[in-house]
Amino acid sequence: MNLKKGLWIVTIILILAAVPGIMERWNTETNSNTYNMIIPFHEIYELTKEDNIEMGEVLTQLRDAGLTTISFEPDSLSKWEQLDILSKYEVKRLQDIVRFHEDADNLLEDETGFYVTVPEDAYYDEKIQEFFQPTEITIGPERLYFIDELVDAPGANAEGDQEQAEEAEAETEETLDDSSVFDSYLGYNEEIINEVKDYGFEYVLRIENHERTNGQTIQDIINLKDDQLSTLLFSGEEVIGYPDNVKMKNYAAQLEQAGYNFYSIEGTTQLGMPTFAYTNNFDFIRLHSMTVNPDSIAESVNRSVRAVKERNIRSLFIHIPTQNTSKETLEANESLEATLTLLERVPQHMPDQYTLGTPQPFDEIDVPIWSTIAVMLAGMGFVFLALEFIQLMWIRIAGIIVAGILTAGYLVTDMTLMLQAYGLGIAILTAIFATIHAHARKAKPGLKHLMLTYLQSIGISLAGIAIMIGILNGNEFITGFAQFRGVILVYVVPMVVVALWAVIKLVLDDQKHTSENLAKESGKVFLKLANLEVKYSHLIVIAIVGAVIYYYITRTGNAGVAPEFEIVLRQKLEELLYVRPRTKEFLIGFPLFVFGLYVMGQHPKWGRFLLIPGSIGFLSIVNTFSHLHIPVYISLIRTAYSLVLGFLIGLVLILIYRFIYRKVQKLVKAG
Template identity: 40%
Template sequence: MTRNKWLWGVLLVLIAATSWGLIQRMTTELSNNQYETIIPYDEITKLEREDLSGDITTDMALKELKDGGLDAVSIEPDTLSNLEDNEILNIMDKDKIENVLYFLGSSEALPEEEGIYLTPPNEEYYDQLIKDHFDPKILNINDQTLYFIEGTEKIDDLPLGYNLDTIDKLKKSGFNVVLRVANQEPDLNPSLVEDLLKIKDKGADAILFTGNETIGYSKDKDSAEKIKTYTKKLTAAGYSFYTIEFSDQKGMQSVARSSDYSIIRLHSLNLNNTKTYEENVDQLVRAVKERNMRALFLRLPHEDSKSNLDYTVRLLKDTEKEMPSLFKSGDATPFSTIQVPLWLTLGLLISATLFIYIAVSHLLTHKLALVATAGMGVMTLGYLATQKLLILQAVALGVAVITPIFAAIPNEKTLVEKKSIITQYAKAVGISFIGIILVIGLLNGNEFLTKIEVFKGVKLVYILPILYMTVYAFWGNIRNLLKTNVVYWHTIVIALASMTIMYYIIRSGNQGSVSSIELLIRQKLEDLLYARPRTKEFLIGFPFYVLSIYLLIRKQEWAKFLLIPGVIGFLSIMNTFTHLHIPVYISVLRTFYSVVLGLIIGYILIYLFNIAKKYFLKAVNGRFQ
């Protein structure tokens, strides 16, 4: 016991000494408090094209959106196809030209080669753009000038470059400009990068990749090197990059690493959905507040142009109105760099080793604790030699799995002697936070903050503590259980525990079923408390844990089975903090509410249990078994 007290002292000193990394993480999150809203330029121009009344112009729409709070507009490079869509030119094939000549009674010969024919744009900018990219043959057919571009490949969707006039107009209107960039054929990407470099000083701010790939990605062996080369050039020019939530764009990890994580997290919302207006606003606010999103990309609803514009302007205004005062609408920027020096990581690895030794010696045996310590020592040396991130992720997983078990299993002798629920509850929460601090510290840095790298092993944190607690509860009690006479109140407890476990299984994971009533309650809790506590913590895990401690103090061995649902609270709060892209202060606030509410509901559960016990004892003639 004396040895463990000494080790606890060393561990707490180490955690205090390494807390600088956690403070830096929280400071970085809180200081980056600007978010931006983005709408594609082609959807804004579409408002004018599809307005049957003729009252809406692109300039008017831009002004209304700006007044509503829109911060940025994304633009795509011009292609022959979208130039045709915008009525800047016409694209025709050979058959169409021959048909026109036939009806005109003309017998002029056309080039024998395969290709497409264009009507020259009236605007000099576009005319020069086509000449620079395709060097077309200039034909005079039936007194009409046409451009002929030879080739059998589909060239009408190839990027011609970004419209500098559009960029200039958007900048003068007060918008940030986001460039949409698509991965091209390998031989076209170098020229695309050069175009991006040339227009950087024209006012472009950041790059948002389209499709499922980043620029330079391919299945070739040199793909990563190409991505690295392109990214470094663009980063040096001043570009930052967006990463889209729930979109696994191939090559993004290489882009992030090569840009030193000059990444802005983006949440995309298509307003042409089945959600209510209020749900759309809530979703946008929650993305910024709870998931460190700093860009909100909106696709306009499919309605008539006037309704479309009015809806979007109203949404922008209400999103800004509902956004917490911490956040301001403006120019989104990447998070500042979190410095994690080697000495800090080493201190955390030593702290994790001590923590696991103490935990294993408490849960199992001193010999197994020494084996676990030796394993941790090997991993620490391995990290010092290689500095592989995977080693830190493995250590963090070990800490995350053992922490809920260590926190939930009490020292039965001490528990009976002190007879204090509050003391044991506080001790369990304290152990949990030590493990949480270690996990956050080990997996600290911009790679985790931007979710380019993640905590590995979430499912194990959900499953292993419950399995261990099940074995712990049954160990040594099976024979006694088989001999125990079952009375009414036993069946009530068994039914409650069974329903709790079933509910936990149904609700675990992102695909869990949630009723409309619960969604309403969730929203009310969020409105009231800023960050909603997790249901499985304050309604299931912690109340059952409090009840189990109450009964264990009274030497009720069967109460160990209540630790099975009880451990859910501790593994859930660990799981909350392993979502490393979520702001730390949000996770702390959410957990604080869960701990406090769980304790209160736990005492209510004790009260209800005693009433039920008294009632059923009377029902079986006062016998309590």
């Protein structure tokens, strides 16, 4: 047994150490099969401004359609104004309005404040009196409250945050202005919350970060905890307590002790969120926020189903539409009808294993440290094997040293960054190794040899992927707080390396060289290419290649925009196959790789160049698994489809090539 085979055996044995951790992640993802649908209360309230729509009627329809949860924001005078509960008047404006009124003298001389109309509902009236101690005046039949802008901020003296309260009191006159009083925290509307609870809804409280009132907010939330409230959602661009790490950790601990979990909004960065996540051991539920598309309910339904099925989303935060795609304002009944239709259809189209209910955070994925070490050691062996194509031993040894440094760095510092760097290196090498490996096997004619080479490249890919996801495993990764870094590098570097390798092999193909002079000969190739005379035709080719590369790069990641025909194709494939394979894999990468393997048997020089676009297939499946918030089984299904369909399409390309090749040969002979 030679060194290479022995190293492969050791590497595979070490990779097997990752299997328990990967299976635990698999079970964690598949056991989490409950999702909910949330609508914010203030959007429901907007619907009831129409005279013919009652709140009770709307809540009943939403509940019957499938809505499980309603979210509430904390109250403030500004939000009550938005809900038409009161109106605000600046001092100077009101003076102008009542200048010639007989009650104009009732206005206060104090101008450091503002006026609000007295709410008709006693609940709001009592809240204003409790928090602001306003002065009441009357202008004709209208009762008004004057609120001093220098009043202590509501809740600033909350129990449990005394130090913060004292600091706030000392700075009141410097920091508290008209707008801050008007926006000040007034607690949560328990009257409306109780009404919603009576209809059987669960509810979610949104938390804002206002330094002076954070202590009161935490106390109110703890006091409100009940069976219908289990999860909190941060509002705005930062979590409560930010930027003070001590306060954030203290608030996180208090809320966790009270029995709360938290939502994280997909695609949204909220400052301080990682501090909360690490403090609470990632007891977070992934949430997807979306607005119903009234012109295409089917599109909104598909978006909802994909979020739950493919991205570990367990909460759909649904915004009621106010406009159609033409920016035309919708009537309240039109908005309600579109929302009800979505709520009814989402459960109908959701896979059977998912049910509406109360979602819970993922169970803890417990990966033993010995398993992580074993997988990182497997990575060292994989690096050594993958760098064989360079034919320089010192580079292969350098690769092992870098992997060893990252391993030691992680064990000493426990920094996730070390794992991310290691995972990125393995991902890039996996795509290169799986592609160039095909050239290491002497090309032979026949389907059997082609299939064997294809399977070996697949095996290399799976080995590298197992190492990558074995290293990047844990709740921080599947919840999205720690992510795979360097997606663009995975898409670009393998293709560049394979292209350089193909060019160098083309130039050196007929030369005999030792491993010691390969680098020297490669340098000569680059010098020769650099000194070539550039013609207009060269520039045209470079421009075309550059445009293709630019389009390819812009199509990567979540921001890429696909053409209309591809979107239609994707949707049809998803309907047919449960999970759609990636088009760049089964239509481009793998077919050209298979075709390249065949051509290499006849024309090795040109077959190698087909491996350049052929590398897209392998780098793309590596990228699929690097999306760590996607369930493992979804990535496996998607990859299996791509490999099979790509192979079959590759065979079709071979048949077409053989047909054309024979026709051309006949024409040449006839001529």
